[in-house]
Every structure is written in C-alpha cells, then in structure tokens.
Amino acid sequence: MTVKSIYGLLVIVTVAWLLILGESYFFIVIVRPLGPPLHLADLPSTVLKVLITAGLGILWVGVMFAMDSLHTKFTRTPTSAS
Amino acid sequence: MPGYMRMLTSRGRLANDVHKVGGVKVPTPAGPLLILAIVAGEAGIYLVAESSIPLAAIAVTLVAGGVGFYDDIRGLGGIVKPLLLCFAAVPLILLEMVHQSLYNAQLYFPLFGGTGTHYIIFAILIVAAMPVASNAFNMLDAFNGELSGFTVIATAALLIAIVFRAVSSSSFDYIRLAATLPLAAAALCFYFYNRYPSRIFDGDSGSLMFGALFATLAIMGGVEIAALVAAIPAVLNSYYILSSIRGFVEHKKMAARPTYLGEDGRLHASAAAGAPTTLVKMILTREPMRESDLVRGILMLAAFACILSVITSGMTWFV
Numbered sequence: 001m002t003v004k005s006i007y008g009l010l011v012i013v014t015v016a017w018l019l020i021l022g023e024s025y026f027f028i029v030i031v032r033p034l035g036p037p038l039h040l041a042d043l044p045s046t047v048l049k050v051l052i053t054a055g056l057g058i059l060w061v062g063v064m065f066a067m068d069s070l071h072t073k074f075t076r077t078p079t080s081a082s
Numbered sequence: 083m084p085g086y087m088r089m090l091t092s093r094g095r096l097a098n099d100v101h102k103v104g105g106v107k108v109p110t111p112a113g114p115l116l117i118l119a120i121v122a123g124e125a126g127i128y129l130v131a132e133s134s135i136p137l138a139a140i141a142v143t144l145v146a147g148g149v150g151f152y153d154d155i156r157g158l159g160g161i162v163k164p165l166l167l168c169f170a171a172v173p174l175i176l177l178e179m180v181h182q183s184l185y186n187a188q189l190y191f192p193l194f195g196g197t198g199t200h201y202i203i204f205a206i207l208i209v210a211a212m213p214v215a216s217n218a219f220n221m222l223d224a225f226n227g228e229l230s231g232f233t234v235i236a237t238a239a240l241l242i243a244i245v246f247r248a249v250s251s252s253s254f255d256y257i258r259l260a261a262t263l264p265l266a267a268a269a270l271c272f273y274f275y276n277r278y279p280s281r282i283f284d285g286d287s288g289s290l291m292f293g294a295l296f297a298t299l300a301i302m303g304g305v306e307i308a309a310l311v312a313a314i315p316a317v318l319n320s321y322y323i324l325s326s327i328r329g330f331v332e333h334k335k336m337a338a339r340p341t342y343l344g345e346d347g348r349l350h351a352s353a354a355a356g357a358p359t360t361l362v363k364m365i366l367t368r369e370p371m372r373e374s375d376l377v378r379g380i381l382m383l384a385a386f387a388c389i390l391s392v393i394t395s396g397m398t399w400f401v
Binding site (some may be wrong): 003004005010012013014016017020021024025027028029032037049055061064065066068071072075 | 194322
C-alpha cells in the first residue's frame with residue numbers, strides 16, 4: 001500500500017474536522033445569541049435556531065458529498081466490475 | 083478466546099471470509115464473549131466504586147449486544163435494527179433521571195465552551211446517537227481487523243479526551259475514565275484474534291455493541307465532540323454508504339458489493355451499478371491492493387482522526 005492511496009481521504013477527514021470547528025464557532029457565536037434558551041424562548045426564535053442548526057448539519061453533509069465527488073473525479077476509474 | 087473459537091467451530095457457527103481465495107471459513111460471532119468480558123470489567127468497577135456509571139455501561143452493552151446477537155442468529159431488517167438500537171439509550175436516560183450524576187446535559191465545544199443545560203434536547207440527541215454510532219461501527223466491519231483496530235484507536239482518543247477533561251477539572255469523577263478501560267481492553271485483545279488473517283469474526287453483536295458503548299462512554303465522559311472527531315472515518319463511511327444506496331438496506335441484500343477479489347488475489351473497487359460507496363472503495367479506486375494493506379490504510383486514517391481528536395480535546399479543555 002502506498003500512503004498516496006489515502007491522501008484524498010486524509011484531506012476529506014481534515015475538511016470534516018475543520019467544518020466541525022467552524023460550525024461550532026458559528027453555532028456558539030451566531031446562533032446561540034439569537035434568542036433566550038429554547039425552553040424560555042418564543043416560537044419564532046426557537047424555530048429559527050433549530051432551522052439554522054439543521055442547516056449547519058446539512059451543510060456538513062453536503063460538503064462531504066462534494067468531497068466524495070471531487071475524490072472520484074481525481075482518482076482513476078476502475079476498469080472492471082464484479 | 084481459543085476455547086470459544088473451538089466451541090463455535092464444533093457447532094458449525096462459521097462464516098465465509100469472502101475476501102480470501104479458496105473459501106476460508108471463520109468462526110463467528112465473538113460478540114457474546116466480548117459482551118461478557120466488558121460486563122465483567124464494568125461489574126468489577128461497580129463493586130469497587132458503587133457508581134451508576136458502570137451500571138449504565140453494562141445496560142447499554144447488554145441492549146445493543148442483544149440486538150446484535152438477535153441479528154446474528156435470526157437477522158433483522160435494515161430499518162428495524164436502528165429502531166431497536168434507540169432502546170440502548172433508555173437505561174442511560176433512566177439512570178440519569180434517578181441518580182442525576184451520569185452526564186451533563188450540555189455539549190462542550192473546542193475554544194468556545196459549553197452550551198446551556200437542556201435535558202430534553204440532550205435526551206433526544208442520546209436516543210439518536212445510539213443507532214448512528216452503532217451502525218457507523220457496524221458498517222466499518224467488512225475486513226479482517228478493520229473494526230477491531232478502529233475501535234482500539236478511537237477508544238484511545240476517547241481515553242485521552244477524558245484524561246484531558248479530568249486534568250482540567252478538579253471535580254471530575256475518575257470512574258468515567260475507569261469505565262472506558264473495559265472497552266479498550268476488550269477491543270485490543272479481540273484485535274489480536276481478528277487482525278489479518280482473522281481467526282474469528284465479531285458479528286453484529288460485537289460491532290453494534292462497540293458503537294453503542296463508545297457513544298455512551300463519550301456522553302458520560304462529557305467528551306462528545308472529541309469522540310465525534312475520532313469517529314469521523316466511521317461516520318463518513320456510513321454517510322457514503324447510506325447516500326449511495328439511498329436508505330437503510332441490510333448488507334446481505336445489497337445489489338452489489340463495493341469491492342471484489344481479483345484473480346491476482348488483490349481487492350479491486352467495483353464499478354458495478356448499485357455497489358455502495360465506502361471508504362475502502364475510495365481507497366481501492368486509486369489502486370487495487372491486498373486486504374492487509376487496505377486495512378492498514380484504514381487504520382492510518384483512524385490514527386489521523388485520533389490525532390485530530392486529541393487536538394480538539396486540547397482546544398476544548400486547555401485553551
């Protein structure tokens with residue numbers, strides 16, 4: 001096995017980690033101050049916080065799928081199938 | 083373990099090692115023995131410390147391991163299995179309601195500190211975490227030593243995260259650290275029998291239990307983010323599989339395998355329609371390789387995630 005074989009995956013794992021850190025920053029600094037804690041907040045503020053948090057999750061998943069597409073594009077296509 | 087392997091063999095509990103030439107058969111499942119070993123370890127900790135933390139670990143081990151064992155013997159559907167695994171969260175939440183010392187209902191993020199305390203939201207997250215973690219570990223269980231090696235490395239990251247947290251907090255309960263040791267010990271011992279060429283397979287009883295217990299120990303240790311980072315390879319693998327096959331499908335019912343064994347004895351990425359995308363397939367797309375080399379690549383990836391997890395732990399508790 002050459003280490004080259006996992007270079008692409010190392011990049012994907014690093015991007016996944018950086019996204020976790022970046023989204024943590026966005027969640028704590030931007031989303032959390034949007035309103036009082038969920039059990040005390042009114043409905044619009046609660047819905048907004050939940051939707052943005054779900055959006056962060058969807059963004060993470062979306063970026064990972066994009067990374068998969070890029071990885072496939074930059075690696076050799078298998079020449080035979082089972 | 084050798085006696086247990088002989089017992090499985092004499093009872094005909096054997097599975098094909100599909101990545102070997104010549105129809106090699108391997109005894110399975112090792113899960114019940116792993117469950118027994120972990121329960122014994124946690125029971126010992128309970129007898130010494132009389133804490134509810136090892137009791138929760140025992141309960142989760144038995145529920146997740148029980149679901150896996152039923153799947154090993156009778157088989158469970160692609161949707162039923164994750165639904166049943168949600169019940170692994172029940173003892174954890176119930177024990178917390180009774181003792182209120184099992185976990186903090188808040189997440190600690192690197193650099194930015196903790197969230198507020200939200201009991202209901204945290205309980206929902208725990209219920210969701212059980213099937214996600216269990217299935218993520220289960221889906222990584224395809225090659226000799228792949229899951230057992232990954233569990234050893236990820237649990238090492240978990241141990242380091244809990245040590246960092248303990249060092250940074252004067253009031254930290256060291257039972258949380260001790261409760262992680264049976265998982266680390268069981269996974270490490272099992273790795274020596276499961277590594278290439280495997281002498282025994284863990285079965286779903288082992289892999290689902292490993293995942294559920296890993297999540298439980300991360301929650302009780304209050305190191306969820308570091309654990310998530312350590313488990314990134316398993317999480318990515320399961321995301322890619324689920325997205326490529328568009329839903330929960332039992333692996334025995336998948337239209338095609340992601341890899342195939344070539345005449346050269348090396349594993350190749352399959353280009354067949356319906357073959358799921360996995361981390362292994364992504365590695366093999368670049369070049370075919372022997373199973374032992376392939377697993378080494380996955381374990382290198384796990385080690386890299388472990389390093390990122392340690393950095394995350396440092397950023398959470400010391401920055």
